[in-house]
Amino acid sequence: MAELEYDGFTPEEAAVINRLDRSRLPRHLAVIMDGNGRWATQRSLPRVLGHHAGVETVRFMITACHSLGIPYLTLYSFSTENWKRPEAEVQALMALIEGQLRNELVTMDRKGVYVRHLGRREGLPDSLLQTLDDCEAQTRHNTALTLSFAINYSGRAELLDAVKRLARAGHDAASLTEEDITGAMYLPAHPDPDLVIRTAGEMRMSNFMLWEAAYAEFWSTPAFWPEFRAPQLLAALEEYLRRTRKYGGVTS
Ligand code: IPE
Ligand code: IPE
Ligand code: MG
Secondary structure (H helix, E strand, O other): OOOOOOOOOOHHHHHHHHHOOHHHOOOEEEEEOOOHHHHHHHOOOOHHHHHHHHHHHHHHHHHHHHHHOOOEEEEEEEEHHHHHOOHHHHHHHHHHHHHHHHHHHHHHHHHOEEEEEEOOOOOOOHHHHHHHHHHHHHHOOOOOEEEEEEEEEOHHHHHHHHHHHHHHOOOOHHHOOHHHHHHOOOOOOOOOOOEEEEOOOOOOOOOOOOOOOOOOEEEEOOOOHHHOOHHHHHHHHHHHHHOOOOOOOOOO
16 A cells, blocks of 8 residues: 655655544644753854744644544643743744744645634733734635644633633633633644654643643654754654543453
8 A cells, every 4th residue: 555645744754643543633732842942052052043943843633633643632822930031032932933823824824724812912012912813714715724822821811811701701710611711722722732743851830721730632743843843742742642542441
C-alpha cells in the first residue's frame, strides 16, 4: 500500500505517522510554548529574537496539526501574568502577534483554519483586538482546524469571568452544574484538551486551561519552543497513544 504523505513532515516522519493509530490522536492539542527567552539568551541574542524564532514553530504546528487531522489546536501565547515583563518585551510580543496574524490570515484561511481568541479582551491593544476580530470574522466558516490563540489568558481569570457571568445572569447557586460552568467559559463549544505539551523542560501548568485540562495528558520536552519540530511532536503523540486514560475509573 502506498505510504500517505503529510505536509510539513519528511518521508521518514510520514512513515512513523503511518504506523500510528491515527483514529486515536488527540482531538484537542494545547501547547504551553515556553523557552523563547532561554533559546535567545543561549545564543547571546535579545529575548525578543527568541519570540521571533518561535513564530516558525507556530507555522510548523499549524501545518502539522492540519495535515494530521487534529481538529483543535490551542497555543498559549500571552498569559495575564506576562504583563509583569519589561514593557519593551510586552510591546514587542503584542506587535509580533498582531503582525503575524495579519501576515498569515490569507494562508490560514485558504487552509481552512478557523482562528479564535481565547482570553480577556480588556487590556489588549485596540489594534490587536481589531485584528483578532477580523481573523475570526474572515475564517469563521472554516472547519479543517480550529486554532485558538490564548492571549491575555489565564485559567483563573477565565473561571472568575465565568462565575461573574453566571451571577449576572441570576443563576441559582443551588442548581449550578459543571455543564453551566463549562458553558460560561470563553470558548464553550471546544472539546477539552486531550494532550497538553509544554516545552523548555518545565513541568507546570502556569495557569493554563485549569478547568478544561482537568483530565488532559501532560507531556514535556527539554526542547525550547523555537527548536520544537516534528521529532518532538511525534514523540509526544507516540507517548500519548501509549497512555491509558482512566478518568478515575479502572481498566479491565
Ligand atoms: C515563551 O517563552 C513565550 C511567552 C511566555 C510569551 P518565554 O519568554 O517564557 O521564554 P523563557 O521561559 O524566558 O525562556
Ligand atoms: C507560560 O509561560 C505562559 C505562556 C506560554 C504564554 P511563562 O514563561 O510565562 O510561565 P512561567 O512564568 O515559567 O510559569
Ligand atoms: Mg517562560
